[in-house]
Amino acid sequence: MSFWCRNAMERPFPGSCICMQEPVRHQAGSYSMILGCIGDDFTGSSDLANTLAKGGMRTVQYSGVPTGDAAPDVEAGVVALKSRTIPVAEAVRQSLEALAWLRSQGCRQFFFKYCSTFDSTDEGNIGPVGEAIARELGAGAVIVCPAFPATGRTVYQGHLFVNDRLLSESGMENHPLTPMRDADLRRVLARQTDAPVSHVPYGVVAKGEDAIADALRQAGADGLCFVITDAVLDADLHAxxxxxxxxxxxxxxxGIALGLPENFRAQGLIGSSTALWTGVVGRAAALAGSVSTATRRQVGVHRDAGHPTFELGADAVMAGEVTAASLTEWVLAQSGVPLIYSSADPETVAAAQQRHGKEAVATAIERLFAATAAALVEAGITRLVSAGGETSGAVVTGLDVQSLEIGPEIDPGVPAVRVEGRELALALKSGNFGADDFFAKAAARLGGEA
Known part of the structure; x- marks a missing residue:
């Protein structure tokens, strides 16, 4: 499947062109959406939306696939799915549904966002979803680059590093749902897809965008090919x-989206967005379900700073000893920024999974977080901080959030967001992101403090 471009004599890459259709205009006369993005979880989608908004694009994040058209001034739309760990076939179905909606909004280019630690299993879902979207678009060379140097994620010689450690030695090898025990992205992706997997090494990337473009052109010469691209610096991502x-x-x-707004600006498709952020006053609370090293450290710092904390034990959750009502009652009786967390050490988590089953524990905790988030907001909480991709997905689902306005960055990769049409501000943090004092800092930023 390929697309003919009426605006060019030939396509720069086989089977590819971002001028697939004339831009659609809304009744107000403005261009419709330019960049369409699909995220496999809510925190990662917020991370991408943050990058695009900082680049000057008017960006809105949607919770699931919208049912109507986007507002006429949206330049980048990010459809946040909760598809990272669901069955492969369902992840593909949801992603293609999101793609169809984004295409209907007139998007010229598309972006599939996954975690900077390439969270997946040997079955997927990164490879199968990426392949399905690529085939639907008739793509040739498809860049695969999870690098995010600002948070210590770099790709060198096809291997993913977290700070100075290989991914397989970073703590991600102990992830309860998507343990990453191989740092070679070429091998990881090859186990997930039948499409060829190629590589643009750092020696080529360092030469700049023309050398990278030549390598991509060559990789995609015979049709669909996934291309792992090295990146160590932000300059590599821009190029x-x-x-x-x-x-x-x-x-x-x-990170790979850093250079995209500049592309659209050079074509005269966007200006410079200066969206005004206003914080939300009121009480704050935090929920943490990630077992990452960063989140567990942040929980300890928050507790040591004097903020009240409540640990959710998997056994207590499975036994029904804690409920959304009891947790809400506890939060309302506290001062500061009360934190409810289930971020136990890997050994404790593994033991609980052995007793109750991995999926059963994860589902029970996510449902409890979803119900608790809804109960907290119903009780008057207006600022809610969430840590962990699955937890944040549960929170957004429990709150029935439709779309989010992107606000200022709290820490690299984590923006403040405001629920459209409601006096409710959220921080949706990937487990591995954020400074040690993230919970208190995020609550303050959601309230409008610098």
Missing amino acids: TGHAARDLPLITGGS
Whole structure:
């Protein structure tokens, strides 16, 4: 499947062109959405939306696939799914549904966002979803780059590093749902897809966007090919983003999107967005379900700073000894920024999974977090901080959030967001992101403090 571009004599990459259709205009006369993004969880989608908003694009994040058209001034739409750990077939179905909606909004280019630690299993879902979207768009070379240097994620010689450690030695090897025990992204992706997997090494990336574009062109010469691209510095991501200006599909972490707004600005498609953020006053609370090293450290710092904390034990949750009502009652009786967490050490988590079953424990805790988030907001909480991709997905679902306005950055990769039409501000943090004092800092930023 390929697309003919009426605006060019030939396509820069086989089977690809971002001028697939004339831009759609809304009744108000403005261009419709330019960049369409699909995120496999809510925190990662917020991370991407943050990058695009900082780049000057008018960005809205949607919770699931919208049923109507986007507002006429939205330049980048991010459809946040909860598809990272669901069955492969369902993840593909949801992602293609999101793609169809984004195409209906007139998008010129598409982005599949996954975690900067490439969270997946040997079955998927990164490879199968990426392949399905690529085939639907008739893509040739498809960039695969989870690098995010600002948070210590780099790709060198096809291997993913977290700070100075290989991914497989970073703590991600102990993840309860998507343990990452291989740092070679070429091998990881090859186990997930039948499409060829290629690599643009750092020696090529360092030469700049023209060299990267040549490598991509060569990789995609015979049809669909996933291309792992190295990136150690933000400059590498900018160069790769610029080289991808004519690709229909890009995949990766939010870092690879750094150069995309500049591409659209150079074409005169966007200006410089200056959206005004106003915080939300009122009480704050925090929920943490991630077992990452960063989140567990943040929980300890928050507790040591004098904020009240409540640990959710898996056995107590499975036995029904804690409920959304009892947790809400506890929060309302506290001062400061009360935190409810289930971020136990890996050994404790593994033991609980052995007793009750991995999926049963994860589902029970997510449902409890969803119900608790709804109960807290019903009780008057207006600022809610969430840590962990699955937890944040549960929170957004429990709150029945439809779309989010993107606010200022709290820490690299984590923006403050405001629920459209409601006096409710959220911080949705990936487990591995954020400074040690994240919970208190996020609550303050949601309230409008610098």
